[in-house]
Amino acid sequence: MTKAKPPKGLKGWAQGRSLWMLHFCTGCGAIEMPPTMTSRYDMERFGITPMATPRQADLLLITGYLTVKTLKRVIRSYEQMPEPKYVVGFGSCTVNGGMYWDSYNTIKRLDLYLPIDLYIAGCMPRPEAIIDGFTELIEGIKKGKFDGWIRYKENLEYYKRNQAMVMDIRKWSLDAELAERIWNEVQEERRKRFERATVKHVYELAERIPEGLPK
Amino acid sequence: MNAVGLNITWIIFMPILVIIIGLFYLGAARKITARIQNRYGPPIYQNIIDVIKLFSKKNPTNHGVMFSLGPVMAFSGMLISLLFIPIGNKALLSFNGDIIVLLYLLVIAPLGMALGVGEGGNPMGTIGIARALTLMLGYEVVLVISIISVILYTGSASFMEIIKMQSGGVGHWFIWPLFLSALAMDMALQGMLGEKPFDQPVAPHEVASGPMVEFGGKYLGLLQLYHAIGIVVETGIFVNLFLGGGTLFWWFVKSFAVFFVALLINAVMPRFRIGQAFAFFWTYPAAIGLIGLILVAILK
Amino acid sequence: MMKLLYFIGCFSGGALLAFLLGSFSPLLKKFITFLAVILGAVLFATMGTSTYQLSLLFGNQVIFGIDTLTQFMVWMTLGIAFIVSLVLWSHSELSPTFFALFLLNVLGTVLIFMSRDIVSFFFSWELMSWTAFGMILSDGWEKKRSAAVKYFMWSAAGAYMVLIGFSILFAATSAIRFENIVMSVGRVSHGWLITAIAFLVAGFGVKAAMMPFHVWAPDAYSESPHPFTGFFSGILSKTGVYGIFIAFFYLAARLEAVPMLRVHGTSIFGYIMVWIGAITAFGASLIAVHQEYGKKLLAWSSVSQLGYIIFAFGIADSLGMTGALSHALAHALFKALLFTILAGVIMRTGTDHMASLGGLIKRMPLSFIFAVVGGLALAGIPMTIGFTSKWIIYEAGINGGYIFPTTLIFAASTAAFLYYYRFVYSIFLGPLHEEHQNVKEVPATYWISYILLAIPIFYFGLYPGKLVGIISTILQSYNLPALTTYTATSVTTPLGTFNGMVVGLGFGAALIVGLIVYFIGGRVRKAASQTDKYLAGEVVTNEFELHYSVDFYRFLERKLSWLLKISAQKFYEFIGELIRFVADINRKMFFCGNGQAYLYYMTIVLTILILSIWRIKP
Numbered sequence A: 001m002t003k004a005k006p007p008k009g010l011k012g013w014a015q016g017r018s019l020w021m022l023h024f025c026t027g028c029g030a031i032e033m034p035p036t037m038t039s040r041y042d043m044e045r046f047g048i049t050p051m052a053t054p055r056q057a058d059l060l061l062i063t064g065y066l067t068v069k070t071l072k073r074v075i076r077s078y079e080q081m082p083e084p085k086y087v088v089g090f091g092s093c094t095v096n097g098g099m100y101w102d103s104y105n106t107i108k109r110l111d112l113y114l115p116i117d118l119y120i121a122g123c124m125p126r127p128e129a130i131i132d133g134f135t136e137l138i139e140g141i142k143k144g145k146f147d148g149w150i151r152y153k154e155n156l157e158y159y160k161r162n163q164a165m166v167m168d169i170r171k172w173s174l175d176a177e178l179a180e181r182i183w184n185e186v187q188e189e190r191r192k193r194f195e196r197a198t199v200k201h202v203y204e205l206a207e208r209i210p211e212g213l214p215k
Numbered sequence B: 001m002n003a004v005g006l007n008i009t010w011i012i013f014m015p016i017l018v019i020i021i022g023l024f025y026l027g028a029a030r031k032i033t034a035r036i037q038n039r040y041g042p043p044i045y046q047n048i049i050d051v052i053k054l055f056s057k058k059n060p061t062n063h064g065v066m067f068s069l070g071p072v073m074a075f076s077g078m079l080i081s082l083l084f085i086p087i088g089n090k091a092l093l094s095f096n097g098d099i100i101v102l103l104y105l106l107v108i109a110p111l112g113m114a115l116g117v118g119e120g121g122n123p124m125g126t127i128g129i130a131r132a133l134t135l136m137l138g139y140e141v142v143l144v145i146s147i148i149s150v151i152l153y154t155g156s157a158s159f160m161e162i163i164k165m166q167s168g169g170v171g172h173w174f175i176w177p178l179f180l181s182a183l184a185m186d187m188a189l190q191g192m193l194g195e196k197p198f199d200q201p202v203a204p205h206e207v208a209s210g211p212m213v214e215f216g217g218k219y220l221g222l223l224q225l226y227h228a229i230g231i232v233v234e235t236g237i238f239v240n241l242f243l244g245g246g247t248l249f250w251w252f253v254k255s256f257a258v259f260f261v262a263l264l265i266n267a268v269m270p271r272f273r274i275g276q277a278f279a280f281f282w283t284y285p286a287a288i289g290l291i292g293l294i295l296v297a298i299l300k
Numbered sequence C: 001m002m003k004l005l006y007f008i009g010c011f012s013g014g015a016l017l018a019f020l021l022g023s024f025s026p027l028l029k030k031f032i033t034f035l036a037v038i039l040g041a042v043l044f045a046t047m048g049t050s051t052y053q054l055s056l057l058f059g060n061q062v063i064f065g066i067d068t069l070t071q072f073m074v075w076m077t078l079g080i081a082f083i084v085s086l087v088l089w090s091h092s093e094l095s096p097t098f099f100a101l102f103l104l105n106v107l108g109t110v111l112i113f114m115s116r117d118i119v120s121f122f123f124s125w126e127l128m129s130w131t132a133f134g135m136i137l138s139d140g141w142e143k144k145r146s147a148a149v150k151y152f153m154w155s156a157a158g159a160y161m162v163l164i165g166f167s168i169l170f171a172a173t174s175a176i177r178f179e180n181i182v183m184s185v186g187r188v189s190h191g192w193l194i195t196a197i198a199f200l201v202a203g204f205g206v207k208a209a210m211m212p213f214h215v216w217a218p219d220a221y222s223e224s225p226h227p228f229t230g231f232f233s234g235i236l237s238k239t240g241v242y243g244i245f246i247a248f249f250y251l252a253a254r255l256e257a258v259p260m261l262r263v264h265g266t267s268i269f270g271y272i273m274v275w276i277g278a279i280t281a282f283g284a285s286l287i288a289v290h291q292e293y294g295k296k297l298l299a300w301s302s303v304s305q306l307g308y309i310i311f312a313f314g315i316a317d318s319l320g321m322t323g324a325l326s327h328a329l330a331h332a333l334f335k336a337l338l339f340t341i342l343a344g345v346i347m348r349t350g351t352d353h354m355a356s357l358g359g360l361i362k363r364m365p366l367s368f369i370f371a372v373v374g375g376l377a378l379a380g381i382p383m384t385i386g387f388t389s390k391w392i393i394y395e396a397g398i399n400g401g402y403i404f405p406t407t408l409i410f411a412a413s414t415a416a417f418l419y420y421y422r423f424v425y426s427i428f429l430g431p432l433h434e435e436h437q438n439v440k441e442v443p444a445t446y447w448i449s450y451i452l453l454a455i456p457i458f459y460f461g462l463y464p465g466k467l468v469g470i471i472s473t474i475l476q477s478y479n480l481p482a483l484t485t486y487t488a489t490s491v492t493t494p495l496g497t498f499n500g501m502v503v504g505l506g507f508g509a510a511l512i513v514g515l516i517v518y519f520i521g522g523r524v525r526k527a528a529s530q531t532d533k534y535l536a537g538e539v540v541t542n543e544f545e546l547h548y549s550v551d552f553y554r555f556l557e558r559k560l561s562w563l564l565k566i567s568a569q570k571f572y573e574f575i576g577e578l579i580r581f582v583a584d585i586n587r588k589m590f591f592c593g594n595g596q597a598y599l600y601y602m603t604i605v606l607t608i609l610i611l612s613i614w615r616i617k618p
């Protein structure tokens, strides 16, 4: 089987010039979207328009911190999007937790759970920064640089395992069989560790950060 | 090449032309709206890029056979309606059916889409369809009233006859003698095009873009094409009935002018509630249309 | 002569056999019914156009005859009867009485179309009405009482009105045979003739569910046994239409010369019928939009479609009559198809409550396809017979200058999209309910009947000229104005042209183009599960109610509530209340159970009597 590649040429160009985004307005960063969309900065001149449903969207925009509860919905929405699809993390919360670095109910590193194509750093990033990020995304897509969804598909097990660390993936994954299997494995692993766990261990287990991203 | 051969060539060529021009209409619509809102706006060919992108998307979700067939039927229904309306003195198939045939051909497309949306099974989509049908019950009455007044005025329901009677300059256009009917029809057109006070079926904030909610990738691409043709056909009815047709170039200019008026209204209007929209159609436009109809009946 | 007796014997004998032998084996009653209908059709085919005289007791004679119109109506009847008898193969649970009554009902209907005098007509009429009444009741008196009684009362009222109309004609012309009546109708005074026609049209209008005589129809249609409903609404209503045709064109033509009765060159009857038809079509379709039960919805839709026919009859020129007769056939076909599909759904799921159905396309795809076909015809989409007939009706309305009723008719047909979409969405589309996971497709008898009904629907849609041709022959044989500008595939009216074949081929080509464009787009992913939908990221289980089918057009209902409040039913209930009130006062005053009061009344009455016959000689 040939390895899936991101679109190039006409397809890549069209894909880059017409990004329809599903903005998942989770954190406070969402407040920067309206100015970016309206007359002052006007994102639409790059062909970027907000869309109502993941079915129509190419770009999943995560605007800020994600609680575990929201992560489930984000993953569901991401999996419902048709390919090629891109994820943009927005604000430092998605990079490393930002000011929520020690919060018990938000996730810290989004790229453990979803394949991030581009981060826009800042707390919160100004519209200029957003536009800058988007232009880079567009140029990258035209050249076929971003391949997040391919990484997600190829390392599905890795992502699912990470997701299973923080949430019940059985209900929220489209591929129910795989989710069931990985969920059971993770549970088994977790049960084994629990048998000789100290308080410190329990805390670690609740939020285990796996080392290193897949190659 | 003889006339029949030429006509057949046009029948094959016209849909492609109309699709491209329709997509440019949509792009212009976005640009104009942006300018009205003091934005720069996307390039005018943006919708062509959108369609190319939509068709290049992989693995859009499919909910069943009717779900796939819905957008196809919508597209084909619009395509066949297109051939029954004369465009710029090109009769195409319009000798084989009159206005009423066209009115009912126009229904194939929404019906196909409605069935597809139904199989998608998303309640939002169905609410959108229910709203669209309610709106249709509203504007069809107005539309029919003004079409009847034109038929009454000319004594023919054939597009080519009606266009022929308007030949001979701006002064002969039916928009002058049938001003009230034209006004009513323009209001109905606003609903037909789904422009702003009447965009309840696809209201993104209420029903998540309504009928389109489950459609992505090439399904949405087909629906975009359907929409592009639809705009030309729907404004084309107005052009042929009231603005006297014209050569190919002028025909599209007139049709865009009609669309432009709708756009201006669209850009500054908020949205009606669906019940209000329905009631609106059955009050003011219907009353205007009826007065126009009565005037035609009396003066004739 | 003998052939007619054979024909009658075939059906009544079949009925008797089905009734007697049916209780022994369910197979037998179905087989006998099936055979009787086929045999009847074969016999009818051999009869040709002819006239038969049947001698009754005391040397009286009744006349039956077959002409082109009769052939048209009878073939329609026998065709739908054949469909029903085919479908009945899957319905062993219906009692033998039902099968017997069904055969008699078909016989009665056919005889109505054949009868050529007052006596035979009225006899057939009663046979048809009574057997239909019996069939509504055939599975349980308690459940169906209200609908059946309503049907019976209205049928009786209709029959009496027909009887009064005929009696007036008989009294004035002392002729029983239709042709004699027509010949000597000139002797009847205009006043009596108008009265007679009014009574006849009202009486037949009851059967044709003409507003305001329609109130029985939705209840009776929806309470009749499911496989039979298609015949009930498709064919039995056509007897009323036929009656109106006969009354109107045999008799009303005589009134044409009376200037008082003419407005703008049309008889005033025409105006009244056009308006009644348009209001029936419009009002009934608005009511159909708000129905919760499938059968009720289709029943109201039937009332609405019959309104089209009455509208077209009222126009009474060549276009109008062509439209009326072709819509009679169209309505019979698509309504039989839709009711049969609904019968199949009810057989498999046990309900026609639309909110508790849904998603059946996954389990009954064939039924869905034909529901779409039926719906295309109902909504009047080109390429189906529904458009052919509706188009002629619209052109007739505009051409005749009836602009306002025509607008109503257009609105009615838009409302038809609304209720049709509600019907097909609520039953076949949307999510599949948990309890219908294992529903099976309808049996072969059903889908064969679907196919048989779909063939003429498409045939006459693609060849509208053939249908117009048949009807023109009928109208010419009645010396009525007929539409002559048609070829096999196209019809031309004074206003415009419609070429069914070009539309069909064009749409076929467009569909191919659409499919090519679709397949260019590449592969698709099948939805992971039924709940793989956009729900704002939420995941719901199958039990979650995602079927948008309750209060479907709520916003419309809210806006139209003032219109929907006007109801003939309420009016009749008011009259009923009034009568009850008067009767109550009457009872309180006179039947008080007090002996002295009775004695007192008797004295008064006697005194009055004595006084009134008292003669005082000067």
Ligand code: SF4
Residues within 6 Å of the ligand: A027, A028, A029, A063, A064, A065, A090, A091, A092, A093, A094, A098, A099, A122, A123, A124, A125
């Ligand atoms: S990065 Fe800053 S602005 Fe953005 S969500 Fe986090 S805390 Fe809010």
